[in-house]
Amino acid sequence: MIALQNVSKWYGPTQVLRECTLSVARGEVVVVCGPSGSGKSTLIKTMNGLEPIQHGEIVVDGVKVNDPKTDICALRAHIGMVFQSFELYPHMSVRNNIALAPIKVLRRSETEAYKRTEALLKRVGLEGHADKYPAQLSGGQQQRVAIARSLAMDPKAILFDEPTSALDPEMINEVLEVMTQLAGEGMTMVVVSHEMGFAKSVANRVIFMDAGEIVEDRPSGEFFSAPQTDRAQQFLAKVLHH
Amino acid sequence: MNYSWNWGILFEAPYAEWLLSGVAWTIGLFAASMVVGFGVGTGIGLMRIAPIRWLRIISGIYVEMFRNVPLLVQIFIWFYVMPELLPSDVGQWLKRDLPMPAFWTSVVAIGFYTAARVAEHIRAGFLAIPAAQMQAALATGLNLRQVYRYVLLPRAFRIVTPALTSEAISVMKNTSLALTIGVLELMAQSRQIESYTFQSFEAFTAGTAIYIALCAAVVFVARHIEARYAIPGMIQSR
Ligand SMILES: Nc1ncnc2c1ncn2[C@@H]1O[C@H](COP(=O)(O)OP(=O)(O)OP(=O)(O)O)[C@@H](O)[C@H]1O
Ligand SMILES: [Mg+2]
Numbered sequence: 001m002i003a004l005q006n007v008s009k010w011y012g013p014t015q016v017l018r019e020c021t022l023s024v025a026r027g028e029v030v031v032v033c034g035p036s037g038s039g040k041s042t043l044i045k046t047m048n049g050l051e052p053i054q055h056g057e058i059v060v061d062g063v064k065v066n067d068p069k070t071d072i073c074a075l076r077a078h079i080g081m082v083f084q085s086f087e088l089y090p091h092m093s094v095r096n097n098i099a100l101a102p103i104k105v106l107r108r109s110e111t112e113a114y115k116r117t118e119a120l121l122k123r124v125g126l127e128g129h130a131d132k133y134p135a136q137l138s139g140g141q142q143q144r145v146a147i148a149r150s151l152a153m154d155p156k157a158i159l160f161d162e163p164t165s166a167l168d169p170e171m172i173n174e175v176l177e178v179m180t181q182l183a184g185e186g187m188t189m190v191v192v193s194h195e196m197g198f199a200k201s202v203a204n205r206v207i208f209m210d211a212g213e214i215v216e217d218r219p220s221g222e223f224f225s226a227p228q229t230d231r232a233q234q235f236l237a238k239v240l241h242h
Numbered sequence: 243m244n245y246s247w248n249w250g251i252l253f254e255a256p257y258a259e260w261l262l263s264g265v266a267w268t269i270g271l272f273a274a275s276m277v278v279g280f281g282v283g284t285g286i287g288l289m290r291i292a293p294i295r296w297l298r299i300i301s302g303i304y305v306e307m308f309r310n311v312p313l314l315v316q317i318f319i320w321f322y323v324m325p326e327l328l329p330s331d332v333g334q335w336l337k338r339d340l341p342m343p344a345f346w347t348s349v350v351a352i353g354f355y356t357a358a359r360v361a362e363h364i365r366a367g368f369l370a371i372p373a374a375q376m377q378a379a380l381a382t383g384l385n386l387r388q389v390y391r392y393v394l395l396p397r398a399f400r401i402v403t404p405a406l407t408s409e410a411i412s413v414m415k416n417t418s419l420a421l422t423i424g425v426l427e428l429m430a431q432s433r434q435i436e437s438y439t440f441q442s443f444e445a446f447t448a449g450t451a452i453y454i455a456l457c458a459a460v461v462f463v464a465r466h467i468e469a470r471y472a473i474p475g476m477i478q479s480r
Contacts, residue, residue: 050377050380073385076382077383078383079381081377081378081382083377085374087372087374087375087377089392090397090476091397091473100382100392101383104388105383105384105388132474133473133474135473135475135476153383
């Protein structure tokens, strides 16, 4: 589904991704963790072409992401993305936040798009909130709307960039529950997260990054019971104590 | 001070008509300058943030040129210098055949000056939107044009409304400079009444009061636009 081959990226003189190679199979859930500034966000944003790369190759759903001939909008249309800061459109109702791309990109009729919106809101536990505006919702509710917005495009995979780290503790679970449910339904997911409980119970694999490098890429059980590198051990010791 | 007050003069012929005609010219200057200033300004502002380097450079030069030269100087340059610099037949046309040359010259001068300022507000408005908002919109498959049309422009518009309200008030006040090249707008008419009647207090009080009323009307309209597009749940500025 998603395959990166020797991907490197520089911001000016500083290299932020170093020869990253990884693949995510259909239906797999992969958690990416690592210290701040290690390149996690940059890595997942290369997967839908939000961050250009200087070297290597990325193939998503059989399409070369970094090929100038690729219709990148068409690719992004079926790869969802959820951000740390939700990034809902504040001037639109929840309904229009979710229906905008289906109407403008997939050319669905408004009636159809709005009907699906109701179903999606129900799925993320927000039935009856369609007419509200983002500023009228709690953080956890906003993030679930953001997930519904991704789902509205019938995505083949969803990329999550720290979806719960801007949330108060009591709202983290409501978002993780929706994500766990998605994983159970077979959604392909790449999740940048420090929620080690979620990683342990839901992820198939854990990728550990440090300084732009993929240091470990292992089945989640093995990663937690026996991290191979010192860097991963130190990192785990830190996050598990919190 | 033995000044003999005569407020009645403001309502007598021909002075009342002079004031009214002055107001009409001021509103005309305002409306036309707003169209030029906000229209060109939005275009230049979008060029300032365009992903194309030479567009950013050209628009940057425009902004620095037009906002750093005093408006009065610009009006004189457009009126006295430009016709000489242009090819002679164009210059001829400007001086001889263009109807209401002083009016249109004022509109161009005020409009282009305002555009430079509006452009900076527009640029700042877009920069105030976190970059992740654009990424989130792009990530849903919208193309760049759609992202601007449906997400960034409506947000930037709301961010810049208060600043553009101030800009509109400035345009209203700046129209008074058109008197220097002979447009008989409100300020010119107030002065004319003063020099015909020597009732300087009445004449300039009338002018001042009308400027205040016109600016208040601008604010009134702007407030309505702001309220119309207020986002539910966001803290209102008032
Ligand atoms: N636009 C940019 N220009 C220059 N450097 C950047 C830019 N964006 C990110 N970087 C640098 O790239 C590196 C990786 O950043 P990235 O945001 O991917 O890290 P991260 O692992 O997601 O960190 P965090 O956990 O804090 O979100 C960092 O060193 C950062 O300073
Ligand atoms: Mg990050």
